Amino acid sequence: MRLSRFFxxxxxxxxxxxxxxxHQLMLRAGMIRQEAAGIYAWxxxxxxxxxxxxxxxxxEQDRAGAVELxxxxxxxxxxWRESGRYDDYGKEMLRIVDRHERDLLYGPxxxxxxxxxxxxxxxxxxxxxxxxxxxxxxxxxxxxxxFGVMRGREFLMKDAYSFDLDYESAVxxxxxxxxxxxxxxARMGLKSVPMRADTGPIGGKLSHEFIILAETGESEVFCDSRLVDMPAPGEVDFDGDLQPLVDQRTALYAATEEMHDAARFESEVPETRRLSARGIEVGHIFNFGTKYSEPMKALVTGPDGKDTPVHMGSYGVGVSxxxxxxxxxxxxxxxVIWPEAVAPFGAGVINMRxxxxxxxxxxxxxYAKLDAAGLEPFLDDTNERAGAKFATMDLIGVPYQVVIGPRGLKEGKVEVKIRASGERHELSLEDAVNRLVEGAFK
RNA sequence: CGGGGCGUAGCGCAGCCUGGUAGCGCAUCUGGUUUGGGACCAGAGGGUCGCAAGUUCGAAUCUUGCCGCCCCGACCA
Structure with missing residues (x-):
């Protein structure tokens, strides 16, 4: 993409x-525009x-065996009247009446x-x-x-739902x-901590929130610091037994404010590892058994020929x-300093003149070579001054910047700047491209 | 929903108390000089001061109502 053509x-x-x-950076970098309270144009x-x-x-959903629809x-x-939640959900649900006076709602x-x-x-x-x-x-x-997209009214969510014959299978x-x-x-460069959570209005007994530790987080959290640096499981056999992986984490203390038990925290976690911090909830998983399948009559016939309501769970990720x-x-x-996996562009190219x-x-x-290698380059081909170009490229957080100017070019050199560390490397044009394509700066 | 604050040009703000020609910086446009970390000079355009009613000779300014937005608290991906 060329900046001169971009928006x-x-x-x-x-x-x-x-x-x-x-929120400030998303507005400054031109990522979102507010259209109403909690409603944004992307x-x-x-x-x-x-x-x-x-x-x-x-x-990752697909890898785990979930199917998209x-x-x-x-x-x-x-x-929602069937489940009883039409009345329970309250004012948070946006209710709409169509031209035939039929009651609709915008799904929460x-x-x-x-x-x-x-x-x-x-x-x-x-x-x-x-x-x-x-x-x-x-x-x-x-x-x-x-807080911008952190607590919007309209938001993008991944929600998954599981259906099983019994509780053991639902687990x-x-x-x-x-x-x-x-x-x-983990793939997004985040350290997430699963924490015991309240099931709230969705109901059920087994529930965890996935929390990203951040000073500006909305919830207060308490956990064993060892959980924070525990690496993600990575490649696993999703058809195999995942219980040990889960147990390894749930064995350590981690709870949000509403589930926090100070006495337990102090007895289970040595003082040096007691972490109390603020966190952002980015995922929430629930097992709620037959809470919906029973009233809504989602029944399956078991091997014994008897009908039983399916055991369900729901699993949300706040994508936006x-x-x-x-x-x-x-x-x-x-x-912004985007982790490479989510960066809007893989590398920036700054034409200084x-x-x-x-x-x-x-x-x-x-640009052509980076593009051919699939790096999704972003070329600043505008007439702005150098400082403005650097400032913009830093602001939007592109992980690598190739600076091409007359000064370096005289000696056949360009500069590669790494956004996260600020490191700069003077390299020949070929080296710069090759090393970016190889991922040598990671 | 309770408490607080704000609404003046695209953005950031001043002016309001004490009513009388609507202003500053950035951005934008034109011309020129510049060009390795948000340039400089000269000129130009852009606002029914959130909306409505009232008070007044006269309202951005005072009064009332409404709307919108932000912040603090109880709820949530």
């Missing part, structure tokens, strides 16, 4: 209504990152609808187990939206998502919130 409305000054750094740069995050979430944002109220979540879909087709225990998911926009009419699905989540967040969480975890005074024949030619050459 990148960067702001020099920080808009006054943004309080936390991720500008091209923000959308690119959102898609990267979505892709990682999708790949897509449900509508609008749902009939009757479905999809347990009812997925249960309806499941019961429409699956009658036998032989259809089980199943995990279905989608990545879709949700609306919750929050009392107080805040296996739960464990799959548990492990998949650890891998998902993750942008905020990643920025909170990775930025400096100059802007657009219009200069040699600079134009060298920039085009580097």
């Amino acid at each position: 990148l409305p960067v702001l020099k000054e920080t808009p006054s209504d943004a309080q936390i750094v991720s 500008l091209p740069l923000g959308l690119r990152v959102l898609r990267k995050i979505e892709k990682i979430v999708r790949e 897509l449900m509508p944002t609008l749902q009939p109220a009757d479905l 979540t999809n347990e009812e609808m997925i249960t309806e879909i499941f019961r429409g087709y699956c009658r036998s225990y032989k259809d089980l187990p199943k995990i279905l998911y989608h990545i879709q926009w949700k609306f919750r009419d929050e009392i107080r939206p805040r 296996k699905a739960y464990n799959k998502m548990f492990v998949a989540y650890l891998n998902t967040f 919130r993750l942008l905020g969480a990643i920025i909170e975890a990775s930025h400096d005074e100059n802007g 657009a219009g200069d024949e040699a600079c134009d030619a060298a920039s085009a050459d580097v």
